Amino acid sequence: EDQVTQSxxxxxxxxxxxxxxxxxxxxxxxxxxxxxxxxxxxxxxxLFTLYSAGEEKExxxxxxxxxxxxxxxxxxAPKPEDSATYLCAVRGFGNEKLTFGTGxxxxxxx
Amino acid sequence: EAQVTQNPRYLITVTGKKLTVTCSQNxxxxxxxxxxxxxxxxxxxIYYSMNVEVTDKGDVPEGYKVSRxxxxxxxxxxxxxxxxxxxxxxxxxSHGSGSYEQYxxxxxxxxxx
Numbered sequence: 001e002d003q004v005t006q007s008x009x010x011x012x013x014x015x016x017x018x019x020x021x022x023x024x025x026x027x028x029x030x031x032x033x034x035x036x037x038x039x040x041x042x043x044x045x046x047l048f049t050l051y052s053a054g055e056e057k058e059x060x061x062x063x064x065x066x067x068x069x070x071x072x073x074x075x076x077a078p079k080p081e082d083s084a085t086y087l088c089a090v091r092g093f094g095n096e097k098l099t100f101g102t103g104x105x106x107x108x109x110x
Numbered sequence: 111e112a113q114v115t116q117n118p119r120y121l122i123t124v125t126g127k128k129l130t131v132t133c134s135q136n137x138x139x140x141x142x143x144x145x146x147x148x149x150x151x152x153x154x155x156i157y158y159s160m161n162v163e164v165t166d167k168g169d170v171p172e173g174y175k176v177s178r179x180x181x182x183x184x185x186x187x188x189x190x191x192x193x194x195x196x197x198x199x200x201x202x203x204s205h206g207s208g209s210y211e212q213y214x215x216x217x218x219x220x221x222x223x
Contacts, residue, residue: 100154
């Protein structure tokens with residue numbers, strides 16, 4: 001059974017203070033690891049898909065990386081508008097379901 | 111605009127009164143799915159559909175029904191809602207299951223009293 005664990009549960013940063021969010025996963029053959037952003041009361045918004053260890057993707061102040069056991073979402077010089085819950089999800093081979101972690105709630109203080 | 115729509119967005123109902131939450135997508139996606147989101151439990155899949163007339167159970171299907179008669183629509187049916195089905199519900203769609211990312215609707219907040 002696919003499993004995803006995200007840490008920390010919550011993170012408070014000062015504006016401009018860079019940090020990383022962790023997503024540890026177990027899956028029998030990775031078809032894709034997905035990062036989403038979710039604002040309160042809204043649907044998750046797709047950010048990145050990573051397929052294989054060593055892969056990296058960037059979007060504005062966000063950079064996602066992948067190893068065989070975990071993924072990191074690095075946030076560089078964050079702004080208050082980056083405050084949101086960040087969700088990680090995986091899909092393994094032979095599994096049509098997407099398994100989500102419980103998310104990291106990120107707060108950027110001006 | 112490419113989007114997934116859900117209706118209603120908010121619903122308060124009573125135990126046992128049948129209800130349907132509609133979901134529609136305009137991206138010609140084959141794969142559609144329903145999730146519920148509860149504090150501390152994250153997003154859990156209820157049902158998914160690989161294509162028209164093809165549906166299967168997710169992790170928490172008890173108390174729910176779905177149908178996929180048209181490619182664009184995937185309604186969620188609660189035949190006899192109970193208070194433990196009070197939750198935030200999301201519909202999502204993607205081109206396929208595989209490595210394709212899913213696009214989510216805005217959510218339906220359901221309260222069953």
